[in-house]
Each structure stands twice: as structure tokens, then as C-alpha cells.
Amino acid sequence: MSLTHKTTIGILWNFMDQLLRRGMASIVTLLLARLLLPEDFGLLAMVLVFLTIASAMMDSGLQQAILRLPTLGPRDASTAFFSNIGFGVVAYALLYFSAPLIADFYAEPRLVVLVRIGGLVVLINAFEVIQGAMLNRALDFRTRMKAGIPGSVISGSVAVLLGWLGFGVWALVGQMLTAAFVTTALMWWWGSWRPHLTFDMDAFKAMFSFGYKMFLSRMLDVVFVNLYVLVIAKLFAASVAGLFFFADRLKELVLNQLVAAIQNVTFPALASIQHDPVRLKDAYRRILQLMVYLLFPGVLLMAALARPLFEALFPDRWLDAVPYLQLMCIAAVMYPLSSLNLNVLKVKGRSDLFLGLEVIKKLLICGVLALTWQHGVIAILIGQIVVAVLSYIPNAWFSRTLIDYSIREQCVDFLPSLMLSSVIALCCWLAVEHLAASPDWSPWAALLGLGCLSGASYLLLSCLLRFPAWQSGVGLIRDRLSQRKVENLHAS
Known part of the structure; x- marks a missing residue:
């Protein structure tokens, strides 16, 4: 195998x-x-x-x-x-x-x-x-x-x-x-x-x-x-x-x-191919494309549907957490990008660089938190978004040095999924705000209806736009079905 x-x-x-x-x-x-x-x-x-x-x-x-x-x-x-x-x-x-x-x-x-x-x-x-x-x-x-x-x-x-x-x-x-x-x-x-x-x-x-x-x-x-x-x-x-x-x-x-x-x-x-830079870079590109393809719509749609989610599933005492969840989801968009670039350092055995980057990012967190804590929880969460964006840059810098995977190449790989997810999530959030003002507002209907519609739209548009992650998934299914046919023929 x-x-x-x-x-x-x-x-x-x-x-x-x-x-x-x-x-x-x-x-x-x-x-x-x-x-x-x-x-x-x-x-x-x-x-x-x-x-x-x-x-x-x-x-x-x-x-x-x-x-x-x-x-x-x-x-x-x-x-x-x-x-x-x-x-x-x-x-x-x-x-x-x-x-x-x-x-x-x-x-x-x-x-x-x-x-x-x-x-x-x-x-x-x-x-x-x-x-x-x-x-x-x-x-x-x-x-x-x-x-x-x-x-x-x-x-x-x-x-x-x-x-x-x-x-x-x-x-x-x-x-x-x-x-x-x-x-x-x-x-x-x-x-x-x-x-x-x-x-x-x-x-x-x-x-x-x-x-x-x-x-x-x-x-x-x-x-x-x-x-x-x-x-x-x-x-x-x-x-x-x-x-x-x-x-x-x-x-x-x-x-x-x-x-x-x-x-x-x-x-x-x-880690098993850490000494083959060409294969390692190609593998990382495929993994990044797959991660952002799955994660971006997941967290952004969760932010867009946070209000009906809480109203449908939780008692009213939890509603004040809605804006917290929305801002956390926006900050989480950068998580797969940063974690994947840090993974490069671990695979290449550069724990010294890993530690150095962590120190830099923590100093950044301290600075942003010092500016925001006096202004309440919302300000602290907006600061989280700023930290997430700024932390990506040094994380990605060493991927260019170690496996020749530059920030520009990474942007080419993740921006299509980010842009499509953002547009669909924004449309979904606007629909939620419009429907919530109606006397016939039903959080369950909004959660299920808009959630399914948004998910289906993302899959359809990513297919039409030929996203690499979509094509890889379809190719994997075809290969698996072909392998099953061969195995059945040999068994018979």
C-alpha cells in the first residue's frame, strides 16, 4: 500500500x-x-x-x-x-x-x-x-x-x-x-x-x-x-x-x-519522507488544500448561524455567548494555516525554530491583550483575530526556507476556498439577520434550511470552479471503486 x-x-x-x-x-x-x-x-x-x-x-x-x-x-x-x-x-x-x-x-x-x-x-x-x-x-x-x-x-x-x-x-x-x-x-x-x-x-x-x-x-x-x-x-x-x-x-x-x-x-x-523535499512540498500543498476546503466553510458557517444555533438548542441564559462564538470562529480561520506551517518545523526536526516562533507569538499576544483587556470581552476577542492573522506570517516564512513553499504559493492554494466560504457565510448571515426580524422567525428552520443551502452551494460551486481538493476527493473515490472491482474480479 x-x-x-x-x-x-x-x-x-x-x-x-x-x-x-x-x-x-x-x-x-x-x-x-x-x-x-x-x-x-x-x-x-x-x-x-x-x-x-x-x-x-x-x-x-x-x-x-x-x-x-x-x-x-x-x-x-x-x-x-x-x-x-x-x-x-x-x-x-x-x-x-x-x-x-x-x-x-x-x-x-x-x-x-x-x-x-x-x-x-x-x-x-x-x-x-x-x-x-x-x-x-x-x-x-x-x-x-x-x-x-x-x-x-x-x-x-x-x-x-x-x-x-x-x-x-x-x-x-x-x-x-x-x-x-x-x-x-x-x-x-x-x-x-x-x-x-x-x-x-x-x-x-x-x-x-x-x-x-x-x-x-x-x-x-x-x-x-x-x-x-x-x-x-x-x-x-x-x-x-x-x-x-x-x-x-x-x-x-x-x-x-x-x-x-x-x-x-x-x-x-x-515524517517518513522528511528527507525528500519535492515529495514533502507536494504533500503539504495537498494537505493544505484539503484542510482549508473542509475547515473554512465549517467555521465561517458556524459564525453565520450562531444565533439560530443558540436559540434552537440552548436555554436563553447562553445567548450572550453568541458574539463570542462568532468572533472565535473568525479567528479560527487562520488556525489550519499556522498549524500546518508549524508542522513543517516538527517534521524537519527544527524544534529550535518552533520554540522561537512560539516566543514571538506569545509576546504578540501579551501586547494585544494589554491593549484590549480594559475594554471588555469583545475587545479581547477582536484582539484574538489580530493575533491570528499576524502570527501566520512568521509561521509561513520558514516553510519557504525549509520546503520552498512560499507565502505567495500558499495564498494561491487557500484563497479560493477562503473567498468562496466568506461570500457564502456572509450571505447566510445577512439572511439570518433579515429573517430574525420577521414575526414568523423560526431558529430551527433557519438553522437547517440555511445550513443545508449554504453547504450545498459551497459543494456545487467548488465543483464548478474545479477546486483541487474537490477533484482529489473525486479521484480518490474513483480509485477506490476501481480497486474494489479488481479485488472482486480476483475473488471470483
Whole structure:
């Protein structure tokens, strides 16, 4: 099986996994929005800032180091596995003892026990990181899907039950812990890799020399991505932080589903051709075209339909989050472009440049946030859009240096999808505003009718305009059908 075919199959399996898991997450989010208050989501947002930092410390970049090694011996994987467990124990200990300080920072005493119980997810995930990396290296996303779907279903059921029983924020914490435990257990049940009782210090040093820069980069990213929640939770009420966090969670349901399905597969696949610049550039162009073709209409239509989405699905107490979601979706347009260019640095092993770029972008975030925080949440979100646009330029600069994929070439590849998506989303938003003024306004009719019409228009126009991603998808289906015919003929 060719690398292209194997990668495509991996993307499809991973996309299916993301689709089912995000679909389940959407249903659970819908139910929890009816059972919980914005304050409950605000409390979880405060906790997650520190849990995410601890998770980054637990991983320490070793997963990325495992994925990019051309050859991986059993001692390498075992060393990374036991290192992650050790880092996880240290990270949880820091969480446990710093819980009172976190509670004092927010002036919220309930956070002490929330941090200490919720932090157990770091220890659970320490057993999953390398097992998941081994599945990613093998592009075995079918097994990941088999482990992830039950975890989503069971944890979602636990969360809804706890919410219905009146446990408030503990429903969200229970969902997080249950998902981590079930997914990790099933991944070990179905995964074939097992660690050996060995630890190679030389292997650790080699992996950590690459991984620690990725760890520092991720730590910076985690801190500054969550800086918005931290600042909003500190300056405003927990309910405002909850609205912000809830809107961000809805955006992630679309963003992660589309981006993660491609990114999880392409990094280990492209790492295998990192020394062939011609193939690497061609592969990246195809991936960029596919990512923007899927993501741009998804996030922009979500922004256009945010109002009927909230009115149809959520109680009125969540309506103030509508403009938050719209601005977050606009900022998210740049995410696939920046993440793909950063992926080039990881594939080429330039974690030093990766770290340098993260420092530059974080300084940019600090500067913009310093100018906007006094003007409210909307101003902070507009600042996010500015940061997203400006961050793309240095991210893309090194792609030209490393694989000769210039900003101009990237613009040629992504602008058609961006322009078409923007025009359709703008028309959709104008239609929503016009219909909302009518006495016969029906959010369900607007959501389903305009959503289907906009999606169909995008597909039809992209076909007529011969977008490369559309043509590649059609070609893949034809190749697959031809292969099936050949297989059936041989079988008969």
C-alpha cells in the first residue's frame, strides 16, 4: 500500500473517529447546557487552565519525538513510556500542593478539591501517551477509534447523569476523568505494543533534546491560549468566564474534528519522507488544500448561524455567548494555516525554530491583550483575530526556507476556498439577520434550511470552479471503486 493511500485511509478512519466522538460531545454539551449553569462551566475553565499545563509537563514533547524518529526500537518506546509516568507523577504533585494557591488567585475556595480530583486525569493520560503514539506511527487509527468512541459514550452518560442529579461542575469533572480512564484502558486492551522493563538514558537524552523544545513551545502555547480564560475569569464573574469557555468549546467541536483528523495522520506519515523535499512540498500543498476546503466553510458557517444555533438548542441564559462564538470562529480561520506551517518545523526536526516562533507569538499576544483587556470581552476577542492573522506570517516564512513553499504559493492554494466560504457565510448571515426580524422567525428552520443551502452551494460551486481538493476527493473515490472491482474480479 502506497504512503498516499495509507495516509488517506488513516485520515478517513481518524475523521470518522473525530466525527463520532465530536457528535457525541455535541449531544452531551447540548444536554449539559440545559442541566448546568454558566458558572459551572466557568469553574471548569479555571481548573482546565492548570490541568492543561500539567498535561504538557507530563508529555514533555516525548510523544512528538517518538513520532518523528525514522526507526524506533523497543528501548526507545519503553524509555519514553516510563519517562512520561515519572513526569506525570511530578506534574500531579505540583497540582496537588498548588491547589490552595490557585483557589486564592481566583478567590474561589471550591477550586482546591476540584483541582486535586480533576488533576488525576494527568496521571491517567500518562499511561496513554506513548501507546497512542505507537498507534499513530502505524497509522492505526481504527484502533484509536475503537477505544475513543466507548470512552465518549460512557463519559457523556456519566456527565449527564451527574448533571441531572444536581452535581453541577462535578458532572464536567466526572466526564473528563471517565473519558480518560475508559479510552486509556481500551487502548491498552486493543493496542499491541507493550513496554519492556528497561530505561536507556542515551535514548532519553536523544529524544528529550528534541522533545524539551517542543515541551517548552507547548507550555508557552498552553499558557497563552488559556491566558484569555485566566484573565476573563480573574477580571469578570465566573458566569462570564463560563460563557466564554462554552463558546470556545462549541468552536472546538468543529475545529478539532476537522483539523485533528488530518494533523494526527499527516505528521507521522510526512515524517517518513522528511528527507525528500519535492515529495514533502507536494504533500503539504495537498494537505493544505484539503484542510482549508473542509475547515473554512465549517467555521465561517458556524459564525453565520450562531444565533439560530443558540436559540434552537440552548436555554436563553447562553445567548450572550453568541458574539463570542462568532468572533472565535473568525479567528479560527487562520488556525489550519499556522498549524500546518508549524508542522513543517516538527517534521524537519527544527524544534529550535518552533520554540522561537512560539516566543514571538506569545509576546504578540501579551501586547494585544494589554491593549484590549480594559475594554471588555469583545475587545479581547477582536484582539484574538489580530493575533491570528499576524502570527501566520512568521509561521509561513520558514516553510519557504525549509520546503520552498512560499507565502505567495500558499495564498494561491487557500484563497479560493477562503473567498468562496466568506461570500457564502456572509450571505447566510445577512439572511439570518433579515429573517430574525420577521414575526414568523423560526431558529430551527433557519438553522437547517440555511445550513443545508449554504453547504450545498459551497459543494456545487467548488465543483464548478474545479477546486483541487474537490477533484482529489473525486479521484480518490474513483480509485477506490476501481480497486474494489479488481479485488472482486480476483475473488471470483
